Amino acid sequence: MMNIPFGDAKRQYDAMREELDAAMREVFESGWFILGEQTRRFEEEFAQFCGATYAVGVASGTEAIRLALLASGITAGDEVITVSNTCVPTVAAISAIDAIPVFADIDEQTFTMDPTQLEARISPKTRAIIPVHLYGQCTDMIPLLEIARAHKLLIIEDCAQAHGAMYHGRMAGTMGDAAAFSFYPSKNLGAFGDAGMVITNQEQIARNAKLLRNYGQEMRYIHRIKGYNSRIDELQAAVLHVKLPHLNAWNARRREIALQYHAAFESRGIRCPLEAVGREHVYHLYVLRVPQRDRFQVLLHTKGIQSLIHYPVPVHWQEAYAECRSQGACLPVTERGASEILSIPIFPELTDAEIEYIIQTVIETYEDVS
Template identity: 50%
Template sequence: MIPQNNPLANYIGLSAEIDQAVKRVLESGWYILGDEISSFEREFAGFLGAKFVVGVANGTEAICLALKACGIKAGDKVITVSHTAVATVAAIEMIGAVPVLAEIDPGTYTMDPSSLRPLITEDTRAIVPVHLYGHPADLGPILKMAEENGLFVIEDCAQSNGAAIHDRKTGTWGHAAAFSFYPTKNLGCLGDGGAVATGDPQIYQRLIAARQYGWDRERISRTEGLNSRLDEIQAAILRIKLRRLDENNRKRAQIAERYSESLRTLPISLPTTVSGRSHVYHQYVIRFSGRSLRDRLIESLKADSIQSAVHYPVPVHLQPFFSDRFGAVALRITEEVCETILSLPMFPELTPSEIDRVCARIHQFFKEAQ
């Protein structure tokens, strides 16, 4: 079986170091907000080129806390996309804000800046662009429009850890940025974890308080907060994995290059990288002319013990829990993309022979489909 993602392979390759780090934490007797989390926050900030990082419980709460730290409150409107993990929209609703959905670019699958202006009203307070699949969103015009309208920009970097725009990493462009360390992410822990990065000292102080009941240094609640802490064991694991992130992202790019070289003659759309932006290939996503062809290939791959996935099969605005709230929102490109995309196996430990086997199966599928 070739899995679509394989966090176990990543652990096996680092098991001696990870086991030692976990043992170190267990024997320290300090399991919450200790030396490991403070060291990780410092090291991750250095990796990003950010002034501040605050570790939190998961990526969803990272978005939630980033919004709250920027002063977004119940009833405020926040623009994001429907083609994303549902967590992006769920986090906006967690604080009582109102998500407003923008269209995506058909080439990068990230927020289309040209769709934003009609969505901005007097109640709009923030924009949350998602750097989907590891490719940065087009932040230049998004930031410009935000500045013109007095809006906050919170980057959703759950899938773009290490990606950059003109050599400046995602997560350092907006007022704040949310990261997920879910096990399958480019930088993933062995459980749940997340972080918020910011360059603003006031936002940083609000985040420090908000992740722990709104406490001040004397553990007195001065502001609204919740319990959202990245624990010491996960921080210790992330410190080990962070040192390999650039290397693993290079491996992902090499895998993507091997896929693209083999598949470029087929009637499918392959991932592209916009000039000036770097892609870290959290996913390698191909696109078909129609859903039927995509679904048949999924079955063909499965018959050869090759897993694939659709990220994401149903846009948020069409999912039953959300559909009533978004009504007849027109997102034609989003809906077409969700019907026709497919994520191939992608993880740093994927071998050349496994990549070639996936490609051979796809070539054979198209040969038989003629």
């Protein structure tokens, strides 16, 4: 029996040890650890990678959403529409500025925001939409953009799981007014700690984000607005600079593994993630929908395969967001899906033998619980 972790950051580090150690040593020897040359360089590189004009490094993905909202003019009392099938940080960023989260339901096939459910959630207080490009696939942005334009709403893309994902030839993060990325260690492009990025093509949003991340300082000790301490550090920027050139190859490997999973599972009736027409999925997560999900997960673990559930409890059912619970009546697909989804390992360093073992074990386990 093999023992296969859900993810293994050490494998990636071992493969790049020399290059990463040299980059970190350069930071240590420079004696400069906050908002220096490493940050400036990585911001330029990441903006170029995404095809955006501006990139602003911040402390985390959550902070990237919060500062993108503030930099775009969203304030307390404004309603922001997003999804409940997401990691809590998406909504935590809305709550952090005393804005009001409003949830739209998700598409049955992609688990991203369903544009057909969006318009009914708009009110006179609505100011922005946060589509979550979930599991590595973009939300269906064309109809969403049309609705946003018709109602004069801002769009802040949550790209925490979608580094390098494409939608009809456009990169995730370049379709709205601004976008937020997380570089949490487990992401497709991961740092060695918390780090995030705001990208935008709008100069004023970029300028506001830079002020907000650093106490509102335009220059040292000159504070134009009330801001925060939300800065990416030089060490994380250096690590990400080294990793960024490998991202396309890592995403290609994830897609290769996903294709092997598809080919094996679909013929057995296992419901696999759908890559919608016009989208290029980067498979941050590979999420199955299975009967008796909890039993299925236990059986996988007894056979040496670690799996996770993204996400077992929708945000509107979380105790911390009890005020949102009444919105569940509008979220039948979200609530149904939460009891069926299970994520299995998909990271670039999986070996061919491990992939084959995962495939065989998932099929055997599915037959056991069906």
